[in-house]
Amino acid sequence: MADPLAVANTIKEKFPEAVVEIIEFRGEVTVVVAPEVLLDIARFCKETEGLEFNHMADLSAVDYWPDKPRFAVNYVLRSMIYGHMIRLKVYLPEAQPVIDSLTSIWAGANWPEREAWDMFGIKFEGHPNPRRILMPFDWTGHPQRKDYPLGYEEVQFSFNYDRVQAKKPHPED
C-alpha cells in the first residue's frame, strides 16, 4: 500500500501548476486541483503504473455558502490492486459550477454525478445522461444547496407575529 502522501506528491510532480494544495487530515490526503485539468489528473491517477486507482469509491458535492468559492466536488479514489486511497477535490464558483464528467474514466460516476446535479446544480460536461435522478423531472431548484429552505413552519414570536400570521391559511382565526 503506497503512502497517500507519496501518491499526492506524484500527482504534484506531474501537474505542478494544477495542484493547488495538499491537505492531510486524520490520515486522509486531499489533493485540491484546478477544475480545468481534473480530467487529465483523473486519467493519470487511473492509468499510471503504481497508482492505478481503478475504483471510484465516492463522489460527493459540498456547498460552502456563503464562503467563496461556493461549491466543491470530492472524488474518493481507491486502488483495489494496492489498497491506497486519495481524495481529489475541485472548487467551483457559484456563477459557473461546471466540471468535466468522469464517466468516461469510471463508468460508475454516472449516478453520483446525476445526484450532484440534482441536489446542487453542478453541471457535468460530457455526461451521457444529464437528468435529475432523485427529484421529479419538473422540480425547481436544487434542494441541498444551503440557501434552499428545509421547509419548516416558521415559529411565531412577537417580533414576527404579523408576518407569520399573514401566511397562515386562515389568518382571521
Add this chain to the structure above:
Amino acid sequence: MTLSNYQLTHATEIETDNGTVEIALEQLRGIVSDDAFTGDTMLLNMGPQHPSTHGVLRLMLELDGEEIIRCLPDIGFLHTGIEKNMEAKTYEKALVMTDRLDYLNNLGNNLTYCMAIEKIAELDVPLRAQYVRVLLTELQRISSHLIWLGTHILDLGATSLFLYTFREREYILDIFEACSGQRMMTNYFRPGGLWRDLPDNFEQMVHDFLDYMPGKIDDYERILTKNPIFIERTKNIGLIPVEKAINWNLTGPSLRGSGVNFDIRKAYPYSSYDHFNFDIPLGSNGDVYDRYLIRMEEMRQSLRIVKQALDNLPDGPFRSDDRKYVPPPRSELGTSMEAVIHHFKLWTEGFKLPKGEVYVSTESPKGELGVYLVSDGGTKPWRVHWRTPSFVNLQSIGWVSEGYMVSDLVGIIGSIDIVLGDCDR
C-alpha cells in the same frame, strides 16, 4: 396502432409551477432506441408498485418480444431528504436519521456515522464496545441476508422459504430489542461507544441463536443449492464481468460474485475486525447463482465472527469517558456538578467537532457503505454525504439485464440486493 404510436400522437400535458410540461415519447429520444418510435420494440413500465422491485423501484423496459433491449431504472420515489435533514440537527440527534437509510442494516448505518464522528473527534472507543459493534453488525448482516434470501426466492417462485427466513430473523430482532429496546430503529451505537451496556441475558440469547442458526442455513441450502428449477433460473443469468464490475464501482457480494477479493472488513479493518478469523467467499462466474452462494457462505462466516466476538468479549467500559462527547452515567448526576454541566451541554447545545472532512466506510451487507462528513467546527454537521451501496450498485442494472428475459430480471434485481430507502435516501 401500436402502443408507441399511440403515445406519440397522444401527448399528455400537465400543469406545474414552471408552466405546462408536455410528456410525450419524444422526450425519450436518445434514451431508448429508435425502434421504439416505429413500434418495432415495446416500452413496458415495471413498477414502482411491482412486488418484485423490492420497494418503489421503477424500471422502464424496452422489449423485443420478451427480451430486454434496454432497462432504464427510475428512482427517487422514496427520497426523504435525509442528508439535508441531518444538516439541521446536532450530531447526536442526526444519528436517529441513519436508522432510516437502509432499514435492514440499521446498526451498520449507526456504526458508519459514529465512526466518522469518532475519526474527526479522535475519540477512542473501548474494546468492549468495538467487539459488541462487530457482534451486532454481523448479526445484522445475517438478518439482512435472510430478508434478501426470502424475497429473492419469493420472486423466483418459492414461497415457503420466505416464511422460514422471517422466522429466523425474529431471533435476531429479539436480540436487538433486548439491547436497544427497538427491533429495527435501534440507534444503539453512539459516538464513543454504546448507548448502554448489554443486558444480562444477552450471552444466553446469542448462544441459543448460534446453536439454532447453522442447521437452518443448511436447510435453506438443501432446498435451493441443487434445486434444478432454481439453478435453471439463476445459472448464467445476470453475468457481471470483472472489469465492468470494478469500473462501475460495484461493491459487496455483487463484486465478489465476479471473483474480486475486496471486502472493507479485510482491506481496511475497522472496529477491530482484524482480531477475528473469517473468510471472504468469492464467486467465479459472476452470475445470480454465484451471488446467492456467496451470501449463503457470508451468513456462515458471520456466525463464525459472532461466536469469536462472544467468546472473547472483554469486560470494561462500554463507552468512552471523554465527557466532551459522551454523556456521564446517570449515577454521577446526583453527586457531581461537573457531570450535570456536561450532561446539560450535551443534550442542549450538543458537542462541537473540530473543523475537517473525513470519509469513512464500512462493509454493509450490500456493499461499501460510506459517509463523507464535513464539519465546520460547529455543533451540526455541515454536510453528510452517504455513499450507499444500493444506489451505486443499482446503476449497473441497465447493462446487467440487457439481453435477458423479463422473468430473469426479477432474479437480477434480487441478486443485486437493493433497499430503496438506502438508494433514495
